[in-house]
Every structure is written in C-alpha cells, then in structure tokens.
Amino acid sequence: MSLRDKALACRDASAAIAGLDTEAKRRLLHAMANALAAEEATVLAANARDMDAARANGTSDAMLDRLCLDATRIAGIVAAIREVATLPDPVGITTRRETRPNGIVVERVRIPLGVIAMIYEARPNVTADAAALCLMAGNAVILRGGSDAMHSNIAIATALRRALKSSGLPEAALTLIDDPRRETMIELLQLTDIVDLAIPRGGEGLIRFVAEHARVPVIKHYKGVCHLYVDREADFDLALRLLVDGKTSRPGVCNALETLLVHEDIAAKFLPRAIARLRELAVDVRGDDATRAQVADVTPATEDDYAAEFLDLVIAVRVVDNIDEAITHIRRYGSDHTEVIATRDDAAAGHFIRAIRSAVVMVNASSRFSDGGELGLGTEIGISTTRLHAYGPMGAESLTVERFVVRGEGQVRHPTSE
Structure with missing residues (x-):
C-alpha cells in the first residue's frame, strides 16, 4: 500500500474515532494499555535489537538513555496511557457561550483536529504517548519514528493496533510508517488534503527539516536551551537542588538545564560550591571570565556554548550584573522552552x-517539571515553542480546536420587507 493510501485509510478511520463518546474512548485506552502490558517481552526484545544497533553506531550514552526500554519504563508507558484515559474529555466542551442582541446564541465548542502526523526520533515511548493523546482527543494519528527505534516502535504500535481491532475500530486510526527514508517523510508532510497538523519531536535538525519541507501546518518543538538564574536573594541550598536535578537527573532530555546564570553579588559564595558539586557528578563546566575568577580551572565558555543544547553532562555558566542582564541573556540565547529563577524575592520573581516569554517559567522549581505528566496533562505529545493554538506542553486539549456553533430561532441578518 502506498503512503498516500495509508494516509487516506487513516483519514477515513478518523471519523470512527471522532464519533466515539467519552466512555468508549476510555475503554479503548485501557484496552491499549492492557495490550501493551501483555506484549512486554516482545517490546523488550525489539528494543534490545535497537539498542544493539545504536551501540554499534557509537550512539552517546544520553541518546541511548532516550532509546532504552526496560520493565519499569514499559510500566510507566502503560500507566501514562491509563492516566490519559482518566483525563477530562476535551471534545464537545463549550468554552464560551453568549447571547447576541438579536437573540442568536454563539457557542465555542472543541472538536478534534482530524489527522495528526507525529514525526519523532529515538524515544519509543512517544509511539504510545502520541497515540493515546490523539485518540483521546478524537483524532487519528500517523506515526513516523526514527530508524534507530524502528523495531521498538513497530512492536508498540502492533500491540496498540490490536486493541483497536478488538474494540471494533479500524486499525488505520493508528498508522505507523515504517519507511525511514526522508523522501517518505517529505511526501507525508505534503499531504495537505489529508493531514491536518504535523508535530515534529526530536533534535533541532529534524525540526528544521520538517518546517522547511512541510506544506501542512506544523507545531514546532525546537531545542530546549533552558536556563537557571540564581538571584541575589536565592536560598543557596534550594538553588543547588534545582541545579543538580535540572542538569544531572536526565541530561539528554529537552527540559534539562543547559546554562547557569548567577547574580554577581553571590557569585563568590555560590559558584565554588555549585561547581564543586557539579564536578562530583561528572559535569563538564564551561564559564565566562567572571566565573573563572571564582573557580580558576573552569574551561572558558564560547559563544556557541551559550546557544547550545548539550543534551549531555555539560553546562555553560555566566555571572550577570543583575536580573535584567539575566533576562537579556535568556532572550538572546534561549529557545522559548523553560526558564527557572531561584529567589526569595517575590518582586524579582x-x-x-x-519579562520572559518562554512557554514555561519556573519559580523555585526544577526545569524537569516542564513535562506534560508533571503538569497535569497525563502525558504530552510535545512541548510547543510555536505561538499558534498551543504553547508549552501539549496534552489532549491541545489536539482539539474551537469552532463556532450558532443557535437561532429563524433570525436573518438582512430581513426582507413583508
């Protein structure tokens, strides 16, 4: 079957998904969770093949961590599907209602987008997360994962499609494209009469490729150059906890910290302690001259370091004169993803x-909370850094749009003379 034929089948299946009521969608998602749990051994075997190939290709440890599945992570994926099933159904919700002077009632009602193309790289959990969220929001989904996770993605998608079939629904509502060629991706991105929205999730190169070749609407999830600004009024112990968690808990994810900014008034006290702790955790620290004045053997930071999404145990450090200089730095180098301030000063917060326009702003909380599951969305299909209909972590509601429903009693705009 050609890619276009697969996409057409997915579009046809979307009508069946859009017609499901809330309880039917909840039953479907629980069936998907059960099917995935039952296929744990198959998924782990497939993931082992992907991991072996990735190691042979010299993939970094951080990227291997993204790719790796184990029993605990599969249990987490299953739990995430079940959590999405418990969330409020956004479809059919009336978000606004007003009666106009002429008596017509104007409502704004949420409806599914239709067919969503999800394009992603080495995180096989996205296969399940995206499917669950799209289906809960009444959409069909076309999944195109990267070649490095292909065996894992196929195993997960096969289990989920089995749940669709057993629920009496068309399997095409969840369509996995197993052709990793970029030509196939380009073809998918140009199906303007079928695909309603494309969501790329991965490295900056993938995002730019999708944005440059798509003819369908795209919500971009660009790189996460996330900053922690330690204010002059910060609690040092608190700031250090945020720094360690944000940089070292999972350095290969988009909500990991990449840059530390420190107010000059506290640099002499905070930086030696912070850098010593980072080095205990094997972090490569790169700093400006003011940072190196406090800790002499820090590697000099380059301009590229401040713009980098390291996705590894590397961090850039800079001392700033005040909060406004920190904000200026973030505006210049940030990626509109997540920014953090550590301070006890409410006015500074x-x-x-x-002043910060990023999708997520944290006050005295770790950047690692910038995640759909942690923010009450169940899970997320991505973190939008594009100011369209969704901004920040995207859950089921972000996969719907508002339309107008107008109710009248025969009103006409231009009455004719009787």
Missing part, C-alpha cells in the same frame, strides 16, 4: 515571569 514577578519581574522575571513578566
């Missing part, structure tokens, strides 16, 4: 929130 408020100023930071107002």
Whole structure:
C-alpha cells in the first residue's frame, strides 16, 4: 500500500474515532494499555535489537538513555496511557457561550483536529504517548519514528493496533510508517488534503527539516536551551537542588538545564560550591571570565556554548550584573522552552515571569517539571515553542480546536420587507 493510501485509510478511520463518546474512548485506552502490558517481552526484545544497533553506531550514552526500554519504563508507558484515559474529555466542551442582541446564541465548542502526523526520533515511548493523546482527543494519528527505534516502535504500535481491532475500530486510526527514508517523510508532510497538523519531536535538525519541507501546518518543538538564574536573594541550598536535578537527573532530555546564570553579588559564595558539586557528578563546566575568577580551572565558555543544547553532562555558566542582564541573556540565547529563577524575592520573581516569554517559567522549581505528566496533562505529545493554538506542553486539549456553533430561532441578518 502506498503512503498516500495509508494516509487516506487513516483519514477515513478518523471519523470512527471522532464519533466515539467519552466512555468508549476510555475503554479503548485501557484496552491499549492492557495490550501493551501483555506484549512486554516482545517490546523488550525489539528494543534490545535497537539498542544493539545504536551501540554499534557509537550512539552517546544520553541518546541511548532516550532509546532504552526496560520493565519499569514499559510500566510507566502503560500507566501514562491509563492516566490519559482518566483525563477530562476535551471534545464537545463549550468554552464560551453568549447571547447576541438579536437573540442568536454563539457557542465555542472543541472538536478534534482530524489527522495528526507525529514525526519523532529515538524515544519509543512517544509511539504510545502520541497515540493515546490523539485518540483521546478524537483524532487519528500517523506515526513516523526514527530508524534507530524502528523495531521498538513497530512492536508498540502492533500491540496498540490490536486493541483497536478488538474494540471494533479500524486499525488505520493508528498508522505507523515504517519507511525511514526522508523522501517518505517529505511526501507525508505534503499531504495537505489529508493531514491536518504535523508535530515534529526530536533534535533541532529534524525540526528544521520538517518546517522547511512541510506544506501542512506544523507545531514546532525546537531545542530546549533552558536556563537557571540564581538571584541575589536565592536560598543557596534550594538553588543547588534545582541545579543538580535540572542538569544531572536526565541530561539528554529537552527540559534539562543547559546554562547557569548567577547574580554577581553571590557569585563568590555560590559558584565554588555549585561547581564543586557539579564536578562530583561528572559535569563538564564551561564559564565566562567572571566565573573563572571564582573557580580558576573552569574551561572558558564560547559563544556557541551559550546557544547550545548539550543534551549531555555539560553546562555553560555566566555571572550577570543583575536580573535584567539575566533576562537579556535568556532572550538572546534561549529557545522559548523553560526558564527557572531561584529567589526569595517575590518582586524579582514577578519581574522575571513578566519579562520572559518562554512557554514555561519556573519559580523555585526544577526545569524537569516542564513535562506534560508533571503538569497535569497525563502525558504530552510535545512541548510547543510555536505561538499558534498551543504553547508549552501539549496534552489532549491541545489536539482539539474551537469552532463556532450558532443557535437561532429563524433570525436573518438582512430581513426582507413583508
């Protein structure tokens, strides 16, 4: 079957998904979770093949961590599907209702987008997360994962499609494209009469490729150059916890910290302690001259370091004169993903929130909370850094749109004379 034929089948299947009521969708997602749990051994075997190939290709440890599945992570994926099943159904919700002077009632009602193309790289959990969220929001989904996770993606998608079939629904509502060629991706991105939205999730190169070749609408999930600004009024113990968690818990994810900014008034006290702790955790620290004045053997930071998404145990450090210089730095080098301030000064926190335009702003909380599951979405299909209909972590509601429903009693705009 050609790619276009597969996409057409997915579009036809979307009508069946859009017609499901809330309880039917919940039953479907629980069936998907059960099917995936039952196929744990198959999924782990497939993932082992992907991991072996990735190691042979010299894949970094951080990227291997993204790719790797084990029993605990599969249990987490299953739990995420079940959590999505418990979330409020966004479809059919009336978000606004008003009666106009002429008596017509104007409502804004959420409806599914239709067919969503999800394009992603080496995170096989995205196969399940995206499927669950799209289906809960009444959409069909076309999944195109990277070649490095292909065996894992096929095993997961096969289990989920089995649940669709056993629920009496068309398997094409969850269509996995197993052709890794970029020509196939380009063809998918140009199906303007079938695909309603494309969501790329992966490295900056993938995002740019999708944005440059797509003719369908795209919500971009660009790189996560996330900053922690330690204010002059910060609690040092708190700031250090945020730094360690944000940089070292999973350095290969998009909500990991990449840059530390420190107010000059506290640099002499905070930086030696912070850098010593980072080095205990094997972090490569790169700093400006003011940082190196406090810790002499820090590697000099380059301009590229401040713009980098390292996705590894590397961090860039800079000392700033004040909060406004920190904000200026973030505006210049940030990626509109997640920014953090550590401070006990409410006025400084408020100023930071107002001045930073990123999708997520944290006050005295780790950047690692910038995640759909942690923010109450169950899971996420991505973190939008594009200011369209969704901004920040995207859950089921972000996969719907509002339309107008108008109710009248025979009103006409231009009455004719009787």
